[in-house]
Amino acid sequence: MISIRNVSYQIGSTMILSDISLEIPKGKVTALIGPNGAGKSTLLSLIARLERLQSGTVRVGNLLVGECSNRELAQHLSILPQTLDQAPRLSVRELVSFGRYPYHQGRPQAEDNRAVDHALTVFGLADLAQRPLDALSGGQRQRVQIAMNFAQDTEYMLLDEPLNNLDIAGARSLMALLCDVSERHSKTIVIVLHDINYASRYADHIVAMQNGTIMAEGTPSEIVNADLLRDVFQTNAEIMHVDGVPIVLV
Amino acid sequence: MNRRLIWLAVILFVCSVAYMSVGARGPLSFVLPFRGAKLAALILVAVSVSTSTVVFQTVTQNKILTPSIMGFDALYVLILTGAVYSFGGMVVFGFSDQFVFAVSASSMTLAALILFSTMLQSAKADLLRLVLTGVVLGGLFRALTDFMQRIIDPNEFAVIQGASYARFSVLETDLLMIAAATCIISMILLWRMRFALDVIVLGREAAVNLGVNVKRTQLLVLMLMSVLVAVSTALVGPIAFLGLLVVSVARLVTPVEQHGVLLVSASLISAITLIGGQTILERVFRLSTPLSVVIDLLGGALFLILLLRGYRR
Numbered sequence: 051m052i053s054i055r056n057v058s059y060q061i062g063s064t065m066i067l068s069d070i071s072l073e074i075p076k077g078k079v080t081a082l083i084g085p086n087g088a089g090k091s092t093l094l095s096l097i098a099r100l101e102r103l104q105s106g107t108v109r110v111g112n113l114l115v116g117e118c119s120n121r122e123l124a125q126h127l128s129i130l131p132q133t134l135d136q137a138p139r140l141s142v143r144e145l146v147s148f149g150r151y152p153y154h155q156g157r158p159q160a161e162d163n164r165a166v167d168h169a170l171t172v173f174g175l176a177d178l179a180q181r182p183l184d185a186l187s188g189g190q191r192q193r194v195q196i197a198m199n200f201a202q203d204t205e206y207m208l209l210d211e212p213l214n215n216l217d218i219a220g221a222r223s224l225m226a227l228l229c230d231v232s233e234r235h236s237k238t239i240v241i242v243l244h245d246i247n248y249a250s251r252y253a254d255h256i257v258a259m260q261n262g263t264i265m266a267e268g269t270p271s272e273i274v275n276a277d278l279l280r281d282v283f284q285t286n287a288e289i290m291h292v293d294g295v296p297i298v299l300v
Numbered sequence: 301m302n303r304r305l306i307w308l309a310v311i312l313f314v315c316s317v318a319y320m321s322v323g324a325r326g327p328l329s330f331v332l333p334f335r336g337a338k339l340a341a342l343i344l345v346a347v348s349v350s351t352s353t354v355v356f357q358t359v360t361q362n363k364i365l366t367p368s369i370m371g372f373d374a375l376y377v378l379i380l381t382g383a384v385y386s387f388g389g390m391v392v393f394g395f396s397d398q399f400v401f402a403v404s405a406s407s408m409t410l411a412a413l414i415l416f417s418t419m420l421q422s423a424k425a426d427l428l429r430l431v432l433t434g435v436v437l438g439g440l441f442r443a444l445t446d447f448m449q450r451i452i453d454p455n456e457f458a459v460i461q462g463a464s465y466a467r468f469s470v471l472e473t474d475l476l477m478i479a480a481a482t483c484i485i486s487m488i489l490l491w492r493m494r495f496a497l498d499v500i501v502l503g504r505e506a507a508v509n510l511g512v513n514v515k516r517t518q519l520l521v522l523m524l525m526s527v528l529v530a531v532s533t534a535l536v537g538p539i540a541f542l543g544l545l546v547v548s549v550a551r552l553v554t555p556v557e558q559h560g561v562l563l564v565s566a567s568l569i570s571a572i573t574l575i576g577g578q579t580i581l582e583r584v585f586r587l588s589t590p591l592s593v594v595i596d597l598l599g600g601a602l603f604l605i606l607l608l609r610g611y612r613r
Contacts, residue, residue: 131503145502
């Protein structure tokens with residue numbers, strides 16, 4: 051479980067997160083939704099220690115983020131940041147292999163190579179393994195990056211807008227894959243999503259944020275309703291239910 | 301890739317043999333130690349410059365930067381001019397070479413330590429700001445140097461002017477042992493960080509995700525880099541574009557991101573450029589033109605080409 055207690059964060063005099071307390075359930079897919087500037091990415095960055103905590107505590111399993119070593123955290127939690135600087139001359143396999151760095155520190159063993167092969171297979175990248183990154187489409191690169199996070203073999207995976215650059219088929223297959231990975235490998239996955247319908251369809255748990263605070267949390271059928279859309283997104287949209295899943299009509 | 305490194309090593313060997321043998325007259329018992337010391341100094345400078353440039357480009361995430369942009373060379377000339385201005389040329393050039401070397405190398409390292417540690421310790425470490433501060437300080441150092449040079453004795457000015465260009469023909473071989481020891485320790489430490497540097501190429505966030513303490517690694521790399529730059533500048537004088545030139549060529553010859561390969565290939569190419577260039581200029585054409593002028597001309601042209609092509613990543 052990821053446990054966040056009284057976390058606030060500000061840049062200059064602007065409050066980005068105000069006194070957030072949240073428990074993210076273990077072994078489930080949790081979606082963070084909210085309008086632009088709600089503080090979703092900042093929250094993810096604080097959990098993964100990309101930004102330094104200013105107040106409050108974050109606990110990932112038994113690790114207290116802020117006190118554990120970088121390497122220890124990297125063996126328990128991985129993050130896919132929103133923007134990435136990928137070295138274009140690396141091949142797909144080389145980039146995915148970096149996922150094992152927290153374990154081998156530059157000297158890979160047979161076990162690391164097996165984990166990389168497994169990640170390439172799970173994400174359907176085995177055929178592209180030797181291809182350089184600059185010969186891939188944006189969607190393929192996104193997939194390679196997530197495969198690297200998967201190869202990192204952490205119990206917790208955070209993904210900041212992983213559906214960027216993906217068409218509808220790519221987005222659906224990636225979400226289905228992530229749900230499958232969470233279920234099979236009992237991983238806790240936290241995803242920042244802009245499309246509420248993907249959150250409704252694939253997430254077990256949704257956290258809605260606005261102006262640096264948590265507005266609502268619960269299962270999709272509990273919280274995705276017209277009131278939420280009005281309060282969080284300031285928009286009036288109709289909702290219909292398909293197989294018990296609330297879908298927003300835009 | 302290994303084959304290319306072997307070829308580079310062979311070329312370096314040929315250049316070294318040519319440097320040692322072409323135009324050698326007199327007893328070998330004199331020629332070999334004399335030229336051997338110079339050869340060792342050239343290799344030391346070549347490897348220091350290429351290593352410092354590779355790691356500087358990695359931590360700044362910019363492939364057209366070179367440590368000289370941080371104003372190191374300007375600081376070297378400023379220290380020299382300041383000493384002549386304050387104590388007079390007779391006193392300064394009367395000091396032993398070891399003393400001048402120790403003072404200039406340690407002042408440059410100390411200046412880098414103050415700059416890097418204060419700027420990278422701030423809450424939001426911003427390398428672009430750090431580099432720009434270096435550029436501005438370089439400008440300030442040059443302006444101060446220029447000011448002092450205008451009011452000192454013209455004869456002393458001529459001596460400083462001579463020392464302000466890198467000279468590979470008149471090497472301070474007396475200083476070789478101490479310079480070599482300092483540089484080799486820095487290089488070994490940097491070599492041990494090569495895997496962390498590979499991860500840093502992926503960007504700060506990816507590196508943090510993979511468990512690298514990015515800020516500590518950057519600070520350590522910049523410190524070791526400043527030792528290398530300080531020592532090589534104090535040994536032969538300022539070399540602006542050698543690093544950029546050889547590292548760009550190394551990226552073409554060995555197009556990989558692994559620092560284990562890149563550091564070796566850049567060092568070999570750097571040594572080939574210095575030793576081969578010096579052999580051709582000094583021994584074949586018998587030109588007195590300093591090699592650094594030719595290197596700066598080529599490196600400067602390359603810098604402009606890279607800049608115009610917008611080559612950053």
